[in-house]
Amino acid sequence: MNLSSPENGKPDFYVGYLPTPPSHRRFLLLMIPALCIALVLVAMALAGRQRDPGATLVQSGEIESWSGTVFVDPYPMIITDDNTIHLVMGIGKFGVRDRVDEFDGVRCTVEGWRLMRSDRRGIQLALEPDAIRRDQSGKDAVSKPDLGVGEPVRLIGEIVDGKCFIGAMKPGDGKAHKACAILCIDGGLPPLFASIKPDDFETLPLVRVNGKAELTGGLLRLAGEPVVVEGILRSVGGLAVLDTTPEQVRRWVPSDDESRS
Amino acid sequence: MREYRRLARLACKGQAMTNSYTWVQWNSHKKRYDTVLAACCLLYIIVFVGMSYVVHQGEHALSIMVVLIRAFSTLAIVLLHIILCIGPMSRFTSLVSPLLYNRRHLGVTMFVAALIHSGLVILYYGGFGIRAPLPAVVDGYASFATISGFPFEIFGLAALLILFTMAATSHDFWLAFLSARSWKILHMMIYPCYGLIVLHVFFGILQSEQHPLYGRMMILGVGLVTTLHLVAGLAERKRDAQGLAADSNWVDIGEVTNFQEGCGAVICLRDQERVAVFRHGDGLSALSNVCAHQGGPLGEGQIVDGCVTCPWHGYQYLPGNGQSPPPYHEKVPTYELRIDGTRVMLNPVPNEPGLAVKAALIPAGNETGDA
Ligand code: FES
Secondary structure: OOOEOOOOOOEOOOOOOOOOOHHHHHHHHHHHHHHHHHHHHHHHHHHHOOOOOOOEEEOOOOOEEEEEEEEOOOOOEEEEOOOOEEEEEOOOOOOOHHHHHHHOOEEEEEEEEEEEEOOEEEEEEOOOHHHEEEOOOOOOOOOOOOOOOOEEEEEEEEEEEHHHHHHHOOOOOOHHHHHHHHHHHHOOOOEEEEEOOHHHHOOOOEEEEOOEOOOOHHHHOOOOOEEEEEEEEEEEOOEEEEEEOHHHEEEOOOOOOOOOO | OOOOHHHHHHHHOOOOOOOOOOOOOOOHHHHHHHHHHHHHHHHHHHHHHHHHHHHOOHHHOOOHHHHHHHHHHHHHHHHHHHHHHHHHHHHHOHHHHHHHHOHHHHHHHHHHHHHHHHHHHHHHHHOOOOOOHHHHHHOOOOOOOOOOOOOOHHHHHHHHHHHHHHHHOOOHHHHHHHOHHHHHHHHOOHHHHHHHHHHHHHHOHHHHOOOHHHHHHHHHHHHHHHHHHHHHHHHHHHHHHOOEOOOOOOEEEEEHHHOOEOEEEEEOEOOOOOEEEEEEOOEEEEEEOEOOOOOOEHHHOEEEOOEEEOOOOOOEEOOOOOEOOOOOOOEOEEEOEEEEOOEEEEOOOOOOEOOOOOOEEOOOOOHHHOO
């Protein structure tokens, strides 16, 4: 491009506080729209290739209430009259064990907001002190479901926190979410196992390590990244529990016999 | 910014001025630049957010905070690539001068985008839990031995600290306070910062977003920045290597007619700083090619209102003594020139910055270089 200005033969010279020379003006008039188009294309390309976080349902606004029998172990839950199991979780990244302990095996009314991902349902318990209270309907409490003997499994996937993954954050898994998953599980939210096999996603078993639905120490650090877990998978109704030990959970490596993809 | 050159320019015309620091000395170009920049950033964010909800709708919709975190992070990375490309591109064409002129505002904008990204990450992923948000994000776990467990947030935080330091010292007050050399070294930290951001992306989002486009675009960006820097750097090095040997008292730098009225010429001397030679009226004067502001190439500038004017931000120097016109204090070294017949001879030993040197007078009949 010829940068000489016709009047004096000197090349066009741009200085910010002087009038913009014609060649620079022409360049800017072309470059600014081109830049805008490039930005739009880049934004569309980057935003358009984000992975699907999965179908979840997150209720906000009006508080809903459920009645049924509350159990504290392996993780606080309520089994409602239609025999659906809802994990009960706190506001923020906190569990609710301290609030439900006294209601173990008792028929209660629970108020909060609904979370749902495939078969796994959750309730975010409202903050009001009476958001969980004894049910006055006079109906009997049901007995705790028997999980049975289960079957040995070897699964590849990710230990996720039950609240984010079933809808509180989308996506609620993966490397970017790892710190959050650790904080949630450490705060008392349920560790769930999200298998890489789409079929297993329906199950989302609760991870129970040495009998407790908690992760500690080195195991907690494995939350939010690909792992291989061996253990016993037990399930009844909508509840599934993956019983394992710290020794049976290890970081997934590419040489493992199943690929992640 | 300490935008006093315009005033200095007026000083050359004997007009009143001030050299005090202000937060930003706006001019119409800076206003337009910042307006376009803000509009582009807004456009990017709107398109990114909109597209995110076009692709995944209803029960599959991403959380708005996640979308914003990603929108601001990718905006910051796109801006950083533009910033890093402007420098080497200015070696190939002066057309990018308008982008270079206000590059600091681009840098500060990039820092703000990165800061918003980090703030949202710390609040969203680290907040509302049993630990303080920042430690929860950067110290929540660490397994340095594996890619999948590597705490990539540490790279991002380190990059943010560098960006903060650069944004906070971008004002010309700091340039004067730290000295141009130290300031330049500090601001070269943008390159380690870029490396940290690449690592942040590689160990972070590329581990969970597995569409190949992300990796490819990052490779494309790194490739573009690296190639432009290599090509520009090699061209400059070649120019220096082909420079004139400065082993005698006077170096022949060419015909008088090679020097165009009002324009600068860059003279490369082997193993020495480059020299900027200007023809102004009947005389030729030589100054260091290195602007006292941020090291811009004075020889690629022109004489504006009797002052040598730097092509980067318009700092000005009197050709006879290399001093900024009063009341400013910047000085660059001067050089002696003499004319032997039709040849221009340069004494390659630089004088003290600001030392007055008589212009080499061009004999009558050598006006071909006039415009
Ligand atoms: S005016 Fe900024 S480098 Fe010369």
